[in-house]
Amino acid sequence: MFELKKMFPDCEAVIVDLDGTMVDTMGDFAEALNRMLADLQLPAIDVPTIEPMVGKGSEHLLRAVLTHVLGQIGKPATATEIDNRYAQAWERYQHHYLAINGRFSRVYAGVEKGLAQWRSKGLKMACLTNKPLSFAEPLLRAKGLRDYFDHVFGGDSFERKKPDPLPLLKTCEALGSKPALTLMVGDSSNDAEAAHNAGCPVVLVSYGYNHGQPIREVAATGYVDALSELQA
Numbered sequence: 001m002f003e004l005k006k007m008f009p010d011c012e013a014v015i016v017d018l019d020g021t022m023v024d025t026m027g028d029f030a031e032a033l034n035r036m037l038a039d040l041q042l043p044a045i046d047v048p049t050i051e052p053m054v055g056k057g058s059e060h061l062l063r064a065v066l067t068h069v070l071g072q073i074g075k076p077a078t079a080t081e082i083d084n085r086y087a088q089a090w091e092r093y094q095h096h097y098l099a100i101n102g103r104f105s106r107v108y109a110g111v112e113k114g115l116a117q118w119r120s121k122g123l124k125m126a127c128l129t130n131k132p133l134s135f136a137e138p139l140l141r142a143k144g145l146r147d148y149f150d151h152v153f154g155g156d157s158f159e160r161k162k163p164d165p166l167p168l169l170k171t172c173e174a175l176g177s178k179p180a181l182t183l184m185v186g187d188s189s190n191d192a193e194a195a196h197n198a199g200c201p202v203v204l205v206s207y208g209y210n211h212g213q214p215i216r217e218v219a220a221t222g223y224v225d226a227l228s229e230l231q232a
């Protein structure tokens, strides 16, 4: 158990990551990517290969996937080759993702309980993800999580994404909270690095996607196995 008000007596706000922290979206990623690859007449990709590619936004994901599948069919995955296919890949991926958004994903155990108790203590709350905002908003609504948050920001809401500290600083600004009194809750080194550089404390969940690396190797203020363990 991790007592928020004991660790951070003046805690004003919580910023929560989405993929791998609140929702296990790996099934959505796999479905949308494989429909896109089929449209491009490229071979399918499996979940274990996708997992370490998730967390740095859609552009990074699509480029990593294209690099992988082109390599598999013996085509040189040069920057030019990827660039040539990128526009169509993004168009098809976006189309499919929006069509299946939330259908192959599930909310992790303890998420609603955690969010509800922070909310009931009057903490200000924002969701900050590297997912495009047009994917994040409908997903949160479909899973019944949207109303916990004062603000939702995506990977395209600001000039730069996590691990850059800018999105966290901008989110603190929107919440009207001081970074040092704003807790970031995430699942990856991306979230931790952004938080460290923004001056926010950070708690990491043990069950998400951390680019294939053990989460406890990432420096953080604390680790939890469920959001409900982070008691307000």
Ligand SMILES: O=C(O)COP(=O)(O)O
Pocket (backbone or CB within 6 Å): 017, 018, 019, 020, 054, 055, 056, 057, 058, 128, 129, 130, 131, 132, 162
């Ligand atoms: O790269 C992604 O789309 C995942 O984003 P998130 O972990 O910041 O929610």
Ligand SMILES: [Mg+2]
Pocket (backbone or CB within 6 Å): 017, 018, 019, 020, 021, 055, 186, 187, 188, 208, 209
């Ligand atoms: Mg995440």
